[in-house]
Amino acid sequence: MRTKSKLLITVASLFLVLAFYPASRPAFAQAEGDKIYLGQLNKLQSEILNEERIILVYTPTGYEQSETKYPVMYLLDGTYHFHHVTGIVDFLTREGRISNMIVVALVNTDRTRDFSPTRDISNRGSRFETAGGAENFLEFFEKELIPYVNKHYRTKDYRILVGHSFGGLFTVNALLSRPEMFDAYVAISPTFWWDDNYLARKARPFFKQSPDLRKFLYISMGNEGQLMTESAERFTLLLESEAPEGLVWHYDFMGDEDHGSTPHLTIYKALEDLYDGWELPPGLLDSTVAAVHEHFLKLSNRFGYEIDVPEAVLNMMGYTALGQENFDKAIKIFKLNVKKYPNSANVYDSLGEGYEAMGEFELARENYALAVEKGEIIADPNLPIYKQHLENMQDKLGLQ
Known part of the structure; x- marks a missing residue:
């Protein structure tokens, strides 16, 4: 089937409930009384934190129908950011601008405790009585949360951490600590002022001891007052003068935004910056499979893990060739997609359409039948379309 990408949002085994969102923010989009599920809710009992933690998990469209592994975004303040962030990820993925990814969002219990690296005894920080638990929270990430996610989901060894405000403080501290x-x-409006610019003091010796550091850091700041902006600028000056060459960093001052409006815009821009060059160059879909493979090989070297040519890209290449009536090339590409993604129903449906365009109706029928068979096994949301293609072809062959 010709698809830019599939539009189904992952059906949850445990759906998100309204109680985890502020009353003014709906947890579901509604369509004629039917709920659209946004993700999965999991509960993890932490021995390190001595409490139960709730995590909200988004998996990419088609996750259940494939065996592909994905990088993971870990998102702090999950209650408030899960909905809009997964929307950004889904949109940019469908547009081919970033990698598919899993999003793991943590629901807060005591965010001051978990996100702050020290006890700030200044006038500004002394009111935060439970502060200072960031290292313990990092321990929870390393020994409990990440292993749990790796065990229960298909993950690549590439992780993104996103935090806002105190979460931004935690995010930068994580870079400097582990x-x-x-x-x-991605540190959004981070509270760099904490404990008399503690992170700036911590960063200077860390940078000197880490000449081979190769990471990505995106910092944003809105028009948030002197304390916030000056502390951010101080950290930025430190990055300019002392950050290792392998640390790719960007500071974005958003003068038209405030503390509450920076997250959405920042995450969109940060993901585009992180995945700059991911999108296929113009004309590449009309090129060769070898050229497309070379594009993803370069991305693999850059990100440090194997990135295969996605099923959707090969599908689009096949239909590009089909539209040019280059039937041999189209069939060759569709067959390659079947070989690489044999558990997908859509690859057989596309191959069937290729054969139908060539007038090879029996081969088309065989592949439409395989698409239906695979679609029934994996509960593919496009199964009705596959069945219609098979029925139409059987009519053409007089087999009804």
Whole structure:
């Protein structure tokens, strides 16, 4: 089937409930009384934190119908950011601008405790009585949360950490404390002022001791007052003068935004910056499979894990060739997609359409039948379309 991408949002085994969102923010989109599920709710009992933690998990469209592994975004303040962030990820993925990914969002219990690296005894920080638990929270990530996610989901060894405000403070502290844990960091309106610019003091010796550091860091700041902006600028000056060459960083001052409006815009821009060059160059879909493979090989070298040519890209290449009536090329590409993604129903349906365009109706029928067979096994949401293609072809062959 010709698809830019499939539009089904992952059906949850445990759906998100309204109680986890502020009353003014709906947890579901509604369509004629039917709920659209946004993700999965899991509960994890933490021995390190001595409490139960709730995590919300988004998996990419088609996750259940494939065996593909994905990078993971870990998102702090999950209650407030899960809905809009997964929307950004889904949109940019469908547009071919970023990689598919899993999003794991943590629901807060005591965010001050978990996100702050020290006890701030200044006038500004002394009111935060439970502060200072960030290292313990990192321990929870390393020894409980990440292993849990890796065990229950198909993950690549590439992780992104995203945090806002105190979460941004935690995100940068994670880079400075345990840089091996994540590969990319997005710190939105971080409270760099904490404990008399503690992170700036911590960063200077860390940078000197880490000349081979290769990470990605995106920092944003809105028009948020002197304390916030000056502390962010101080950290940025430190990055300019002392950050290792392998640390790819970007500071974005959003003068038209405030503390509450920076997250959505930041995450969109940060993901585009992180995945700059991911999108297929113009004309490449009309090129050869070898050229497309070379594109993804370069991305593999850059990100440090194997990135195969996605099923959707090969599908689009096949239909591009089909539209040019280059039937041999189209069939060759569709067959390659079947070989690489044999558990997908759509690859057989596309191959069937290729054969139908060539007038090879029996081969088309065989592949439409395989698409229906696979679609029934994996509960493919496009199964009705596959069945219609098979029925139409059987009519053409007089087999009804």
